[in-house]
Amino acid sequence: MGMITNVTSFGRSGLSDWLLQRATAVVMAIYTVFVVFYLLTNPDLDYSQWVSLNSHICMKVLNVLTVISIAIHAWIGLWAVLTDYVTVRLLGPKATPLRIFFQLGMITVTLVYLIWALDIVWGI
Amino acid sequence: MQIYGVYIVNKKRPVNLDIGTIHLPITSYVSILHRVSGVVLFAAIAVFLWVLDASLSSEESFNAVKECIGSPFCQFIIWASLAALGYHMVAGIRHLIMDFGLGETLEGGQLGAKIALIVAAVVIILAGVWVWV
């Protein structure tokens, strides 16, 4: 018997969603702590210094990993929220088309964020 | 009206689940706020990406961001976004710590929830100090 797969979730199963949610959380936390620390310790930051930080290969890797993490994490998280609240039990039969509408909207915004963000951090 | 063969005379029947009178434990507040902050953050990503984009595009737009961070409206938007991030990150890290099996008892969970709320409040205040001072 194969594992039950769910075409509607991000990963192939609830377990991989759970793991992805945690792994991406760690990446985003590392990014946030680092950038906040950097900005606090460089209060007179100027443009050239900011660009040289973000064009350093290590920072580029962190930027790309963070941007991808945001997309995966937001996708899984909002999926969970929508499937918890926009349900037939809570809202009646109109819930299903409504939920699909919100899910498609969420996916669209997430992909726009992802492409926009990759364009920002890759282009430097 | 008749239910299960019993006549209900009293029009003001008791409500099974009156959410107005339910007292949620502190852990529920921490967890529902984590959800809310996650949804707010989804919108805040647009703010962060705008700041990142402008700050890296050119020297002029970098300075424009610095200038904008001097205006009250901009400051409020940025502080609100940082507040959502601060809360979500603190409560999220608490979540990860509990996933590792720490503080899973009732008392441990309540203590962890209190610590998370206090740390998040401090982070949100510090974010305000950072943006405004």
Ligand code: HEM
């Ligand atoms: C900064 C680092 C972050 C950390 C440490 C973090 C941590 C977490 C964790 C551990 C969960 C799982 C909660 C659960 O399974 O019940 C979660 C859920 C979630 N996160 Fe994040 N997160 C971060 C950033 C973000 C960002 C940037 C967004 C928005 C784009 C976001 C949106 C969400 C949403 C919508 C959920 C679902 C909430 C729920 O199911 O109750 N998170 N986060």
